[in-house]
Amino acid sequence: MTDNTQQPAHGPHSASADLPTQYAPAEVEEKLYERWVERGYFEADEESGKDPYAIVIPPPNVTGSLHLGHAFEHTLIDALTRRKRMQGYETLWQPGMDHAGIATQNIVERELAKEGKSRHDLGREAFVERVWRWKAESGGQISGQMRRLGDGVDWSRERFTMDEGLSRAVQTIFKRLYDDELIYRAERIINWCPRCLTAISDIEVEYQDDEGELVSIRYGEGEDSVVVATTRAETMLGDTAVAVHPDDDRYAHLVGRRIALPLTDRSIPVVADEHVDPEFGTGAVKVTPAHDPNDFEIGRRHDLPQQTVMDEHAVITVHGPFQGLDRLEARSAIVAALRAEGRIVAEKRPYTHSVGHCSRCKTTIEPRLSMQWWVKVAPLARAAGDAVRDGRVTIHPKEMESRYFGWVDNLHDWCISRQLWWGHRIPVWYGPGGEVRCVGPDEEPPSGEGWRQETDVLDTWFSSGLWPFSTLGWPERTRSLEKFYPNSVLVTGYDILFFWVARMMMFGLYAMDGTPPFRTVALHGMVRDQFGKKMSKSFGNAVDPLEWMDEYGSDAVRFTLARGANPGVDVPIGEDWVQASRNFANKIWNATRFALLNGATVEGPLPAPEELSAADRWILSRLGAVVSEADAHYDDYQFAKLSDGLFHFAWDEVFDWYVELTKTTFQAGGRPAEVSRRVLGEVLDVVLRLLHPLVPFVTEELWTTLTGRESVVVADWPADSGFRDRAAEEEIAAVRHLVTEVRRFRADQGLQPGQRVPARMDLTATPLAAHEAAMRALLRLQPAGEDFTATASLPIAGATVALDLSGAIDVGAERKRLTKDLAAAEKELKQTTAKLGNDGFLSKAPDHVVVKIRARREAAEADIARITAQLERLPQG
RNA sequence: GGGUGCAUAGCUCAGCGGUAGAGCGCCGCCCUUACAAGGCGGAUGUCGGCGGUUCGAACCCGUCUGCACCCACCA
Numbered sequence: 001m002t003d004n005t006q007q008p009a010h011g012p013h014s015a016s017a018d019l020p021t022q023y024a025p026a027e028v029e030e031k032l033y034e035r036w037v038e039r040g041y042f043e044a045d046e047e048s049g050k051d052p053y054a055i056v057i058p059p060p061n062v063t064g065s066l067h068l069g070h071a072f073e074h075t076l077i078d079a080l081t082r083r084k085r086m087q088g089y090e091t092l093w094q095p096g097m098d099h100a101g102i103a104t105q106n107i108v109e110r111e112l113a114k115e116g117k118s119r120h121d122l123g124r125e126a127f128v129e130r131v132w133r134w135k136a137e138s139g140g141q142i143s144g145q146m147r148r149l150g151d152g153v154d155w156s157r158e159r160f161t162m163d164e165g166l167s168r169a170v171q172t173i174f175k176r177l178y179d180d181e182l183i184y185r186a187e188r189i190i191n192w193c194p195r196c197l198t199a200i201s202d203i204e205v206e207y208q209d210d211e212g213e214l215v216s217i218r219y220g221e222g223e224d225s226v227v228v229a230t231t232r233a234e235t236m237l238g239d240t241a242v243a244v245h246p247d248d249d250r251y252a253h254l255v256g257r258r259i260a261l262p263l264t265d266r267s268i269p270v271v272a273d274e275h276v277d278p279e280f281g282t283g284a285v286k287v288t289p290a291h292d293p294n295d296f297e298i299g300r301r302h303d304l305p306q307q308t309v310m311d312e313h314a315v316i317t318v319h320g321p322f323q324g325l326d327r328l329e330a331r332s333a334i335v336a337a338l339r340a341e342g343r344i345v346a347e348k349r350p351y352t353h354s355v356g357h358c359s360r361c362k363t364t365i366e367p368r369l370s371m372q373w374w375v376k377v378a379p380l381a382r383a384a385g386d387a388v389r390d391g392r393v394t395i396h397p398k399e400m401e402s403r404y405f406g407w408v409d410n411l412h413d414w415c416i417s418r419q420l421w422w423g424h425r426i427p428v429w430y431g432p433g434g435e436v437r438c439v440g441p442d443e444e445p446p447s448g449e450g451w452r453q454e455t456d457v458l459d460t461w462f463s464s465g466l467w468p469f470s471t472l473g474w475p476e477r478t479r480s481l482e483k484f485y486p487n488s489v490l491v492t493g494y495d496i497l498f499f500w501v502a503r504m505m506m507f508g509l510y511a512m513d514g515t516p517p518f519r520t521v522a523l524h525g526m527v528r529d530q531f532g533k534k535m536s537k538s539f540g541n542a543v544d545p546l547e548w549m550d551e552y553g554s555d556a557v558r559f560t561l562a563r564g565a566n567p568g569v570d571v572p573i574g575e576d577w578v579q580a581s582r583n584f585a586n587k588i589w590n591a592t593r594f595a596l597l598n599g600a601t602v603e604g605p606l607p608a609p610e611e612l613s614a615a616d617r618w619i620l621s622r623l624g625a626v627v628s629e630a631d632a633h634y635d636d637y638q639f640a641k642l643s644d645g646l647f648h649f650a651w652d653e654v655f656d657w658y659v660e661l662t663k664t665t666f667q668a669g670g671r672p673a674e675v676s677r678r679v680l681g682e683v684l685d686v687v688l689r690l691l692h693p694l695v696p697f698v699t700e701e702l703w704t705t706l707t708g709r710e711s712v713v714v715a716d717w718p719a720d721s722g723f724r725d726r727a728a729e730e731e732i733a734a735v736r737h738l739v740t741e742v743r744r745f746r747a748d749q750g751l752q753p754g755q756r757v758p759a760r761m762d763l764t765a766t767p768l769a770a771h772e773a774a775m776r777a778l779l780r781l782q783p784a785g786e787d788f789t790a791t792a793s794l795p796i797a798g799a800t801v802a803l804d805l806s807g808a809i810d811v812g813a814e815r816k817r818l819t820k821d822l823a824a825a826e827k828e829l830k831q832t833t834a835k836l837g838n839d840g841f842l843s844k845a846p847d848h849v850v851v852k853i854r855a856r857r858e859a860a861e862a863d864i865a866r867i868t869a870q871l872e873r874l875p876q877g
Numbered sequence: 878g879g880g881u882g883c884a885u886a887g888c889u890c891a892g893c894g895g896u897a898g899a900g901c902g903c904c905g906c907c908c909u910u911a912c913a914a915g916g917c918g919g920a921u922g923u924c925g926g927c928g929g930u931u932c933g934a935a936c937c938c939g940u941c942u943g944c945a946c947c948c949a950c951c952a
Binding site (some may be wrong): 286532579644744 | 880882889891906915918
């Protein structure tokens with residue numbers, strides 16, 4: 001051992017030898033994060049002259065804690081913003097949380113229930129105060145988790161959708177929409193959750209196939225009777241018609257007549273309506289306008305009365321034997337009563353049909369006639385669709401566009417009122433004489449006798465739809481708004497494309513004079529378990545990201561998630577894979593340790609090309625290419641390719657091959673060792689910077705140690721040096737190939753490390769078949785008969801023998817297989833082999849074609865000899 | 878009913894016209910002074926089925942089968 005392999009040649013990093021042999025995330029992460037925040041790296045300056053780059057956080061619900069899906073999303077956003085920050089953009093990653101109306105109210109109500117109380121025991125004001133208290137605790141938990149993840153958010157700008165400023169934005173846009181007649185109040189069939197006791201919008205309803213029972217009931221008497229089928233017998237109390245198809249001859253005689261409604265003293269008309277499918281069931285439908293959206297429409301067309309039969313708890317309100325029964329009890333009671341009257345004409349049969357459930361509590365939705373507030377979405381949605389259609393906003397991956405269009409082009413009006421207490425109260429006052437007044441943020445509410453404010457609050461997505469500009473101070477024209485609106489990109493899950501993305505598009509375009517809220521939407525998939533199953537608490541496969549971060553480090557969790565992130569595709573993640581990422585972090589750690597121990601340096605210019613060894617030129621050439629690839633993948637939101645590419649470059653090429661090659665250089669010492677120290681330093685410097693956005697902690701710790709500089713967070717993003725050396729790349733590829741073959745040979749022959757190769761050995765068994773197969777595949781020529789031969793010799797015991805890879809192929813069979821034109825075949829072969837970095841040619845003979853490949857191995861002969869010699873000395877690599 | 882994807886190694890997935898790949902798992906050898914959370918070598922695939930286009934198809938076209946998701950909706 002010489003001194004210069006033990007001591008850094010120069011530089012300030014002698015302390016680096018103290019790095020432990022394993023990376024311990026727990027010891028550095030918290031310290032580094034606090035340092036970043038203290039130094040203000042993540043704070044965005046709206047007065048800066050730099051170009052802006054802004055992303056808003058999809059605000060997590062204050063309910064509870066972050067799950068792996070958040071960790072995933074945050075990793076992507078953090079990687080994007082960290083890179084842009086390094087590239088010199090004025091970067092804003094806007095943090096904040098959503099008040100999550102129903103979800104939060106449900107949780108706090110559940111807490112109250114444990115104390116035996118309901119929200120009504122507290123009253124509205126005290127209840128809301130209680131929710132605020134709860135929010136204070138829960139919100140803190142979330143920001144703690146974000147710090148653990150390393151999220152580079154600007155904490156000084158944290159917002160909450162119920163903040164004063166954001167509430168002002170809500171009131172402002174409500175008033176503007178109201179004045180533009182895009183918000184209105186109307187009585188319609190809405191999706192009612194009898195447990196949450198509120199209306200919900202169409203997309204908050206989840207449909208699933210439920211088992212029901214279809215019963216057939218005879219309405220009317222004798223000639224004037226008709227059989228209807230239903231799964232919801234209890235609604236018959238509210239029937240106000242029977243509908244049949246206008247062309248249905250079976251019932252033509254009944255249309256316009258009235259028939260008796262069983263169990264009541266009412267009679268109802270038979271109407272003809274196109275909606276009825278004559279093929280389905282009996283072709284006759286009971287019509288309950290107050291409890292079914294389709295029936296409501298039929299009722300409208302035929303001017304039918306709307307008979308409400310259930311209250312908000314889905315309990316029957318009609319006087320009589322069924323009053324007070326809930327909908328399920330009423331269903332069986334009514335069927336029993338009908339059977340007693342002989343009106344059940346077909347036994348009930350099991351019937352699977354799609355039933356709506358509340359997305360918050362899974363209770364079966366009760367469609368219900370109700371007075372609610374609505375947004376008239378058609379004009380807003382048209383603008384939202386056009387912004388994507390005309391390219392002002394692009395959606396990644398592109399396949400998701402059709403989903404987006406399918407939705408914005410077919411929207412029903414949006415029910416925005418909720419019968420909750422937690423949320424933005426609708427800024428409308430009702431006067432004593434029936435007046436309705438919408439109050440803007442700078443107006444005094446009416447105060448006279450008899451005025452009262454609307455008690456409903458707004459759908460939580462109403463305020464989150466304003467997020468890209470409300471967080472920047474809108475409706476004020478703030479400097480922040482000018483600087484950071486529109487956002488550069490929106491990163492979110494495809495599951496909230498309609499809930500959130502489309503709403504932001506509608507509101508953004510409307511409020512910001514036609515400027516969309518972001519230029520690009522990058523949609524990611526959902527995190528799943530290692531078998532591709534959806535993660536859920538009830539299934540028991542949900543993972544708390546904190547547990548994994550504790551065990552393996554935040555970088556490992558982040559890298560695993562990034563590595564699975566193909567655009568728009570779900571991401572499976574398993575603990576094994578996090579371990580693999582942890583191993584990678586440790587590998588980076590130890591490779592850097594090796595570099596430091598051997599005096600790698602980042603100081604001074606790179607040595608001139610003529611001083612570089614083939615290995616140096618190869619790795620620098622590859623480094624340039626990798627920087628460009630990484631840039632392309634970042635720009636295209638290809639996180640999986642990005643991560644995988646960097647993983648393999650770092651591990652296979654830099655850590656395995658280049659580092660191994662430098663070992664002999666370092667041992668030899670002298671000027672070549674100096675050169676390689678600088679090159680190794682350069683390569684690690686760049687690799688750490690490239691990896692930093694994905695794995696911020698380990699790279700920060702190592703980069704600052706390696707370079708002695710302040711922080712990689714504010715380091716320059718690497719640029720492609722433009723240096724390329726095809727010859728060196730091929731040369732090293734040849735070296736790698738040969739070394740691998742020698743190793744394989746030794747392994748096949750069972751040679752122990754350190755054991756010298758005997759002078760004579762039988763080689764026939766080993767690599768020849770591989771060469772032959774490669775030849776065949778390469779040429780895409782199946783050998784006809786047994787004419788094909790290939791021979792190869794390997795450098796053993798220091799002696800290198802030229803490889804003679806040639807084959808003779810019977811042309812009789814091949815001539816058909818190739819084209820009739822051999823010249824064309826030759827041309828194609830040339831192209832093919834050129835792609836593979838080899839020379840190839842066909843030579844024609846009367847009865848056969850000789851195909852030869854000349855691999856450029858001669859060029860590498862010197863290195864091959866050297867490496868082979870080293871292999872004799874260094875038994876394994 | 879309408880739409881969008883997907884079927885490739887034991888598992889989870891890349892590749893999308895030119896030598897079938899990765900991670901994990903598996904087998905063998907090695908505690909070699911950066912790293913055993915490591916190193917070296919290896920095995921494993923009718924690339925879902927059937928047709929077609931092409932000199933050449935995992936990749937393009939058609940078709941079938943099976944899955945997933947979204948939308949509409951089922952009296």
